[in-house]
Amino acid sequence: MTVEFRALHKSFGATKALDGLDLTARQGELLALLGPSGCGKTTALRMLAGFERPDSGQVLVDGEDISDIPAHRRDAGMVFQSYSLFPHLTAADNVAFGLRMRKVGAAERRARAAELLELVGLPQHADRYPHQMSGGQQQRVALARALALRPKVLLLDEPLSALDAKVRVQLREEIRRLQQELAITTVFVTHDQEEALSTADRVAVMRDGRLEQCASPAELYDSPSTPFVAEFVGTMNRLPGLATGDGSVEVLGQRLPVRGDAATSGTVDVLVRPEAVDAAADEQGSARVTATAFHGAVTRLTVALADGTTVKADIPSHRARGLVAGAAATVTLPERPVLVEARAA
Template identity: 65%
Template sequence: MTVTEAAPEAVKRAGTSVEFRGLRRSFGEVAALDGLDLAIAPGELVALLGPSGCGKTTALRVLAGLEQVDAGEVLVDGGDVTGVPANKRDMGMVFQSYSLFPNLAVRDNVAFGLRLRGVAAATRRRRAQELLELVGLDSHGHRYPHQLSGGQQQRVALARALAIEPRVLLLDEPLSALDAQVRTQLRDEIRRLQLRVGITTLFVTHDQEEALSIADRVGVMRSGRLEQCDTPAELYQRPATAFVAEFVGTMNHVPGVVAGQEVVVAGHRLTLAEPAGARDGQLVKVLLRPESVTLTAEADGQALVSDRSFRGAVTRVTATLPDGTTLLADLPSVTAADLQPGAQAAVRFAPQPVLLAEGE
């Protein structure tokens, strides 16, 4: 089955646009949302990523109608739904906990929302079966939740959310209760289904790998605001701020000295991505990704290799600079054979603009 196959008519519908305009929501003195602006295109999957307390789950709950805002607007297909109650918003939601009814068979769990809407029994059965086929559980309709694995239960929860043909699908860390292998499989399955159905989706997660692998765009949140919302590649390769750079992926903190629009790092001059605010001669910490660092075994090299970790096609080499700074380099395994612990290595950096660490 491929993502380009036509979806069953019961679940196929055009995507819906969503927009947050200046959302503000405080809990006491804590601002969960501080002027959040975000636009989601029809059929797009946007993941919200950020540390605990950044406001990502609050934003999802606001869209669901489960949380009210202090200020701002929520638009769905251009219409203001800010004051519309949750049961009138037509949203499908999947939580971290499966929240299935233990006394109902799988087929009845999927059809539950349709029953509440007064859909005829025959139509409910047909749609439930279509959705179970969509999530690969068409032969499990007679079983009960306790007879399913965690991954299968979450598939049922996803089918139930899609059964009511929601305008928007909301996923609140739906994979965090699953083990690593199942999480990866179901992550890919969710993306396949989302593309197949064409439904606009907001996905909240604290797992950066999850967000980068599943989303059309990823929004990194901090203190109730979006630091950056971009494609996974753009977010990783061209982070807009030091916070985004450090939150997404791994970063080296390497000492440097500002020299005009450049910074000198271990004898190399690199362009500053954000020169404003840095003065000549200022001591700073430069952010460098491990894949931007190259180590070459040389007897008079300035770095000392202290560790190495084989990761298949890539080997992560840990080295120490003369000032004691630890440096991580991700190198092709075929070229890293000489970089054993105790070896001296020359250091080079990719010629690309760099960011400075905050507060350094």
């Protein structure tokens, strides 16, 4: 089952929620829609669910335009951000709700509900009401309910954001396991990059109603195609540099090739990840270590350059011993192409 958004536009009054979104989710993959709040990711999901209509553009499922099909005939199971279980029904009745709407017999409903509760690890909670369950348990039941009708697509609208950190990690692993087990095409909306990178097959980063980049987590992290993606995914340093316009940039006294838009010239920001920055203790160095944070295998140094720019550098902990706060240091970059962005005047 493939899902395709084609040139979707949607405005709410003066606010543009979607501004020409083009995106495809492949058969059986977990696609995460990632972006800051207001980027249109939830609107896109709600269009797929049938709760919003696009102003223009199409939503295609297996190549078929579903824009005119009402929400209850779309075959899409959805888990919501807020706890959405029906408060007047038990866990089993909640899971069986969709089957009741499809007029499935009582015995079959019960059996299927039990099977689904087993699948999400809550077989003993069948008779509980939502208010008798924790947030994590409620979202598991909501997941079981979304899967009850064997939907073609599973839609997850920030299903973990109301849960505490530990439950969140467990549940996202479980969602991933279930999704792979059932091989169901899944669209997962989140604003949490760690959640997106750790669970999704591909991550679509959105900004202002458009797609910035859609790629596998590793590709997104290692070779972000735009400065926005680079900064939104992971931590990114901005170092002042001077682009020469011939595809190279001078930064920290080094000359490095520019990745992407090579024609940029003038003062630029050079974007580098903390793990790509090297720092070494150096009496003659013009930089000063201002803070260190031990993370086990690596230590994150915060270094102030001579011009006042702050740089974060992840150094193997065994090499970071001499680099205490206040120590003089030299900062260098590896000889690799770097991403640059013209500096706002």
